[in-house]
Amino acid sequence: xxxxxxxxxxxxxxxxxxxxxxxxxxxxxxxxxxxxxxxxxxxxxxxxxxxxxxxxxxxxxxxxxxxxxxxxxxxxxxxxxxxxxxxxxxxxxxxxxxxxxxxxxxxxxxxxxxxxxxxxxxxxxxxxxxxxxxxxxxxxxxxxxxxxxxxxxxxxxxxxxxxxxxxxxxxxxxxxxxxxxxxxxxxxxxxxxxxxxxxxxxxxxxxxxxxxxxxxxxxxxxxxxxxxxxxxxxxxxxxxxxxxxxxxxxxxxxxxxxxxxxxxxxxxxxxxxxxxxxxxxxxxxxxxxxxxxxxxxxxxxxxxxxxxxxxxxxxxxxxxxxxxxxxxxxxxxxxxxxxxxxxxxxxxxxxxxxxxxxxxxxxxxxxxxxxxxxxxxxxxxxxxxxxxxxxxxxxxxxxxxxxxxxxxxxxxxxxxxxxxxxxxxxxxxxxxxxxxxxxxxxxxxxxxxxxxxxxxxxxxxxxxxxxxxxxxxxxxxxxxxxxxxxxxxxxxxxxxxxxxx
RNA sequence: GGCCCAUUCGUCUAACGGUUAGGACAUGCGGUUUUCAUCCGUAAAAUAGGAGUUCGAUUCUCCUAUGGGCUACCA
Numbered sequence: 001x002x003x004x005x006x007x008x009x010x011x012x013x014x015x016x017x018x019x020x021x022x023x024x025x026x027x028x029x030x031x032x033x034x035x036x037x038x039x040x041x042x043x044x045x046x047x048x049x050x051x052x053x054x055x056x057x058x059x060x061x062x063x064x065x066x067x068x069x070x071x072x073x074x075x076x077x078x079x080x081x082x083x084x085x086x087x088x089x090x091x092x093x094x095x096x097x098x099x100x101x102x103x104x105x106x107x108x109x110x111x112x113x114x115x116x117x118x119x120x121x122x123x124x125x126x127x128x129x130x131x132x133x134x135x136x137x138x139x140x141x142x143x144x145x146x147x148x149x150x151x152x153x154x155x156x157x158x159x160x161x162x163x164x165x166x167x168x169x170x171x172x173x174x175x176x177x178x179x180x181x182x183x184x185x186x187x188x189x190x191x192x193x194x195x196x197x198x199x200x201x202x203x204x205x206x207x208x209x210x211x212x213x214x215x216x217x218x219x220x221x222x223x224x225x226x227x228x229x230x231x232x233x234x235x236x237x238x239x240x241x242x243x244x245x246x247x248x249x250x251x252x253x254x255x256x257x258x259x260x261x262x263x264x265x266x267x268x269x270x271x272x273x274x275x276x277x278x279x280x281x282x283x284x285x286x287x288x289x290x291x292x293x294x295x296x297x298x299x300x301x302x303x304x305x306x307x308x309x310x311x312x313x314x315x316x317x318x319x320x321x322x323x324x325x326x327x328x329x330x331x332x333x334x335x336x337x338x339x340x341x342x343x344x345x346x347x348x349x350x351x352x353x354x355x356x357x358x359x360x361x362x363x364x365x366x367x368x369x370x371x372x373x374x375x376x377x378x379x380x381x382x383x384x385x386x387x388x389x390x391x392x393x394x395x396x397x398x399x400x401x402x403x404x405x406x407x408x409x410x411x412x413x414x415x416x417x418x419x420x421x422x423x424x425x426x427x428x429x430x431x432x433x434x435x436x437x438x439x440x441x442x443x444x445x446x447x448x449x450x451x452x453x454x455x456x457x458x459x460x461x462x463x464x465x466x467x468x469x470x471x472x473x474x475x476x477x478x479x480x481x482x483x484x485x486x487x488x489x490x491x492x493x494x495x496x497x498x499x500x501x
Numbered sequence: 502g503g504c505c506c507a508u509u510c511g512u513c514u515a516a517c518g519g520u521u522a523g524g525a526c527a528u529g530c531g532g533u534u535u536u537c538a539u540c541c542g543u544a545a546a547a548u549a550g551g552a553g554u555u556c557g558a559u560u561c562u563c564c565u566a567u568g569g570g571c572u573a574c575c576a
Contacts, residue, residue, distance in 0.1 A: 012576045047575050112574055119573095128502045129572070162574050180506070189504050189572095197574040204576050228505055228571040249506085252569070256512080261569075306525090310514060314524055333514075335507050336569060343513065343526045353539080386538035411536095458535040465536075473537035 005037025006218050009063075009070065010208065012044040013055035016279035016287065017062055019339070020223065020253040020262055023304045027250060027332070028221050029068040030305070033324035037218070041073035042211060043084040046201045052282075056084075062276040066297050067320055080215040085207050092202035095210050095240070096163045096195050100143070104239035105195060108132070108142040109154060109161045131191035134169045163196035165205075165232065165239075173231040178219070178248035178329045185231040193232055205229065209236045212245060221248045221329070224336075225261075248329050251308050252336040262339055272341035276300070294389030295344075299351035303344045307337045317350055349388045357381045360390060367394050368401055378483060382475045396474070400483055403492050404470025407499060411472030415462035421501045423455065424463055428493045437486040439478040446478070467496030 009025040011017055017025075025041075032039035041063070043056055056074065063069050072078030082088055099105035110118075115132070122130040130136070137144055142164070143151045154161065171187045195206040202210070212220060227249045237244035253262045256270060264287060267274030277289035290300050302318055310333075311318070311326040318326065352360075361377035368376060383397040430449055434441055446464070450457055465477045468489060474480065481489050 010576090014576070044576065050575060108574095115573085123502095126502095129504090131503095131572080160574090164574095183505075185505070191572080194574050199574075201574090203574070208576090223570095224506070225570055225576090231505095251507080254569075306513065308513090312515070314515090316525065337514090338512060340512050340526065346526055383538095385540095415536095456535080462536065471537090475536095475538085476534090477536085 003218055004216075005032055005035040006040070006216050007032050007037060007221055008040045008042050008212070008215065008217055010042045010044050010211075010222075011059050012047065012050070012204075013052060013059065014047070014050040015052050015055055016264070016275050016277070017059050018262065018264060018274045019276065019290075019304060021059075022062060022066060022276050023253065023307060024221065024223055024250055025063055026066070026068055026301060026304055027309070027327070027329075029070075030324050030327035031219065031221060031329065034327050038072060039068075039070045040078060040080075040215065041070040041076075041083060042215070043074055043086075044204060044207065045084060045086045046197075046204060046207050048086075048199065048201065058277065058279060065291055066276060066301055068301070085202075085211065088207075088211070089201065091214075092207055092210055093196065093200075096202065096206060099165070099195065099239055100163060102239070103166065105163050105165050106137075106143045107151060107155070107161050108137075108140065108164045108192075108194075109146075109159055110141050111160065132164065133191045134167055134188070137164075137166075137192055160198040162194045162198050164192040165195050165236070167192050167232075167235065173234050175230060175234050175244070175247060177227075177230075178246055179251075179332050180227075180249060180334055183227070183230065187231070187235070190232060190235075193229075195236075205232055205236065209233055209240070209242075213237075213240070213242050217245050219246045219248060221250065224249045224252050248332070251333055253307060254336045254338045256339050256341060261336070270341070272339075272344065294391050295348050296351045296355070299348040300344075302351070303347040306343075307339065308333050317347075317354075345388055352384055352387060352389070355384070357384070360384060360393070363390050364393065371401065375483075382479055382483065386475070399469040399471065399474075400480065403488070403495065404468075407466055407470045407496070408472050411462060411466055412500065415459075415472065416466060416500055417459075417463075420463045421497055423453070423460060424467060424493060424497060426453075427464070428490065428497075431486070431493070432490055434486065437482060439476070439482040442481050443478040466500070467493045470496075 007028045009028050011021055029039045031037070041059075045051055060075070070076065072080065072083065074083045076083075096105060100107065119130045122128075132140065139145070144166075146154070167187050167190045169187065172184050173187060174182055174184045176182050193205055194203050196202050230247055230249070234244055254260065255262050255266045262274060264274055268288060273288045273290045273293050275287050275289045276291060278292045279287045279289065281287075291297070298319065301320060301323070305318065305323050306316065309327070309331055312331055357377040357380040358373065360380035361373045364376040364379065365371070365373065379397055379400050380393060382400065383393040387393045387396065427446065427449055430445055431442070434445055447457065450460055461477055462472060465471065465474065468477065468480060468484070484492070
């Protein structure tokens with residue numbers, strides 16, 4: 001790549017960003033990193049009606065959590081700011097005017113009410129796809145049909161109007177998408193899109209092209225939902241006489257069941273988050289997020305990277321740096337990917353397993369503030385192999401910290417026999433006499449006792465586990481015993497013997 | 502309806518004209534751990550259909566089907 005790579009993620013603050021958006025941001029980030037380029041964020045808030053307070057902060061916080069912060073953007077600043085389109089508002093009108101002057105655009109005075117009426121009419125007449133285009137514009141109220149004086153009069157009277165792109169008749173627009181190859185669309189299928197709205201704001205199309213040009217964007221990497229408007233964008237670059245950036249349209253993230261793209265309600269309906277972070281709507285409705293569900297950002301990113309991309313090698317676990325090294329747009333797949341919640345969990349499990357025990361211990365501290373980091377790290381080592389989330393360690397390893405208050409019914413029925421109490425009482429005496437109370441010694445002495453009594457380990461161990469933990473399964477029982485300590489073992493056994501007899 | 506994009510195991514995907522169509526997740530079955538989990542092994546599981554092009558098509562072309570996206574003074 002000869003020119004400097006500059007890519008952008010351009011969300012609109014209309015609500016929380018879902019994981020498809022994060023993935024788009026991620027691919028932009030990876031692409032920039034890979035090519036020593038710049039990744040920036042631009043907030044596209046040209047629709048004042050859909051603005052949602054807090055959405056912008058949510059977006060930034062999500063990117064920050066995921067570890068894919070841009071180097072230019074709102075609050076971050078940068079050479080090409082401001083990075084919020086509403087703050088750039090004054091900038092766009094002259095560009096729209098230029099297009100009118102050189103004949104690529106025109107003023108249109110038709111109200112949106114008239115237009116919807118128009119569409120409804122033609123629909124009932126059996127023409128479902130009425131468009132404001134190269135044919136119909138000649139019968140509409142615009143600067144192409146009105147006299148010069150009349151147009152000027154209306155403009156002077158501040159009559160509401162928009163500026164529309166004058167799409168040429170019967171031309172093939174072609175561009176090479178980095179993921180899909182050549183895409184060709186005939187302009188007869190395009191309509192005269194509004195570039196500048198009557199409220200004084202540009203539409204996405206205008207603002208996007210102007211900003212991408214001014215911010216020297218080299219590659220536009222965005223979702224497939226933008227593919228149909230890419231020809232319009234190509235036409236716009238041409239009309240301005242600018243070089244267009246290279247385009248790459250990413251496959252969509254699809255819902256795991258049935259059909260359609262992932263939407264915000266799917267997550268909680270299907271039992272997995274669709275959002276990076278929790279989001280509460282103004283009405284008080286909560287959409288759950290990956291962070292709060294307990295996912296490590298590293299696992300989340302790794303999982304997301306593989307939804308629509310693969311390195312071409314069997315390696316699946318990638319750090320962010322490794323992803324950036326390996327990433328390439330031509331290994332991005334063309335077809336939409338159904339989100340797989342099981343695979344997401346698997347990634348999380350892998351990352352938890354690899355996470356340092358002391359780090360897990362530190363995170364456990366908020367649940368067990370009276371415990372030492374050292375002990376919590378041991379707890380992590382004991383529990384993490386059978387956990388997916390840190391919360392599982394807390395939930396399943398509770399007995400490591402405090403004595404059981406109940407005993408698993410099924411295990412009691414299956415493993416607690418008539419003679420169990422006697423056996424455990426005897427063993428308790430021996431246990432009390434163990435001097436160096438570590439897992440090895442406890443195990444040796446327990447097994448020696450069993451041998452002496454001709455008891456089977458498999459039948460007896462669960463009884464000890466039951467007394468100590470209240471459960472029928474878990475980590476090695478001697479590790480548990482050593483962890484909770486001799487004094488605690490004795491008191492738990494005594495309490496258990498009372499409870500179970 | 503129109504336009505555009507896509508189509509390999511249930512899911513994510515590999516194979517860029519020649520492979521017993523590979524891997525991962527999930528699933529089944531074994532083994533290790535006298536528990537559970539981990540780990541290891543193993544099984545089942547796919548080229549949407551039809552025409553071409555070619556000595557040979559998962560791979561190239563066309564048609565059909567299916568899925569998806571777009572079709573606003575939303576992004």
